[in-house]
Amino acid sequence: MQQILPASDLDRVLATFSLPRRAAVRINPLRGEPPETIRRLLASGIELTPIDWSSHAFSIPEAQRETVSHLPAAEQGQVYLQSLSSQLAAVLLAPQPGDQVLDLAAAPGGKAAHLAALMQNDGLLSCVEPIKDRFYRLQANLKRQGVTIARFYRTDGRTVGKKVGPRFDRVLLDAPCSGEARFTTTEPASFETWSPRKIKETSWKQIGLIASAFESLKPGGRLLYATCSFAPEENEQVVASLLDRFPDSAELLPIDIPQLQPQESLAEPSATMVPIRPGLTTWEEEIFPADLRHTVRILPNEFYDGFFLALIKRR
Numbered sequence: 001m002q003q004i005l006p007a008s009d010l011d012r013v014l015a016t017f018s019l020p021r022r023a024a025v026r027i028n029p030l031r032g033e034p035p036e037t038i039r040r041l042l043a044s045g046i047e048l049t050p051i052d053w054s055s056h057a058f059s060i061p062e063a064q065r066e067t068v069s070h071l072p073a074a075e076q077g078q079v080y081l082q083s084l085s086s087q088l089a090a091v092l093l094a095p096q097p098g099d100q101v102l103d104l105a106a107a108p109g110g111k112a113a114h115l116a117a118l119m120q121n122d123g124l125l126s127c128v129e130p131i132k133d134r135f136y137r138l139q140a141n142l143k144r145q146g147v148t149i150a151r152f153y154r155t156d157g158r159t160v161g162k163k164v165g166p167r168f169d170r171v172l173l174d175a176p177c178s179g180e181a182r183f184t185t186t187e188p189a190s191f192e193t194w195s196p197r198k199i200k201e202t203s204w205k206q207i208g209l210i211a212s213a214f215e216s217l218k219p220g221g222r223l224l225y226a227t228c229s230f231a232p233e234e235n236e237q238v239v240a241s242l243l244d245r246f247p248d249s250a251e252l253l254p255i256d257i258p259q260l261q262p263q264e265s266l267a268e269p270s271a272t273m274v275p276i277r278p279g280l281t282t283w284e285e286e287i288f289p290a291d292l293r294h295t296v297r298i299l300p301n302e303f304y305d306g307f308f309l310a311l312i313k314r315r
Helices: 007-018 034-043 062-069 084-093 110-118 132-144 157-164 196-215 236-245 290-294
Strands: 023-027 049-051 054-060 079-081 100-103 124-128 150-153 168-174 217-227 250-253 276-278 296-298 307-314
Touching: 023 034, 023 062, 023 084, 034 054, 054 062, 054 084, 062 079, 084 110, 084 168, 084 217, 084 307, 100 110, 110 124, 110 132, 110 168, 132 150, 157 196, 168 196, 196 217, 196 236, 236 250, 236 290, 236 307, 250 290
Parallel strands: 100 124, 100 168, 124 150, 168 217
Antiparallel strands: 023 054, 023 079, 049 054, 217 307, 250 307, 276 296, 296 307
């Protein structure tokens, strides 16, 4: 962390590993009108704080997470517990109704369901997950949230690009990672399996996945690569490997956090800002392409989990 963060950020970021973080929910328009769902949550005593960049995203007190999970609105798929950083992924990829979209590491399904909601259940959403129990959890999750455009494939995502070729308008790869952003000092189990060796093994898998994701993309299409890790070996280094492999067709795009208006019925809009820093262009002895500055690292705070995002266009 000392190597990847400016000194001005270091102490604040390290402190978040020991502090409670607010939870967040996403209102699902595929299971009812959002204003009515919001009304029901407020009537149940849930303290909703609007988020500027999405009218369907709300922060809630961590103490109310369990309450929300047992509400009828959650059981019926009208509201879904999902971190704000996670919700940003689908918003930035911005699929449109009628698109063909691939989620290459789709379980447990929160981002896939969000993609379907943005597509208004119009188009095709292909969801890939190789692990059996996660595959069935993915299917159940999307069914509960009213997704009707999904097709499910239990296979290794690294094989998909060669199988399907340049087919998809949008591809999401929230890659399996070492999960460093989920570490908390109050739960040793959250980091007990971490090691530098695990980072290297995970990076190798990610390099295969991002190449497969890109090969699945139509010319003019967009790929969003994301992890919940801080390690450059899982982030900038993986993206740099793609640029090196496809120098004439892979183009990194700047990431702009969209600023959407909150629901007018909620009196006080959120003043929170997404705490982002540009991606690294050097790491230890390695020099990355200058365009890596277009990637972003979300720094953890009370509202946001740590996250890495890269938006890539196929020329």
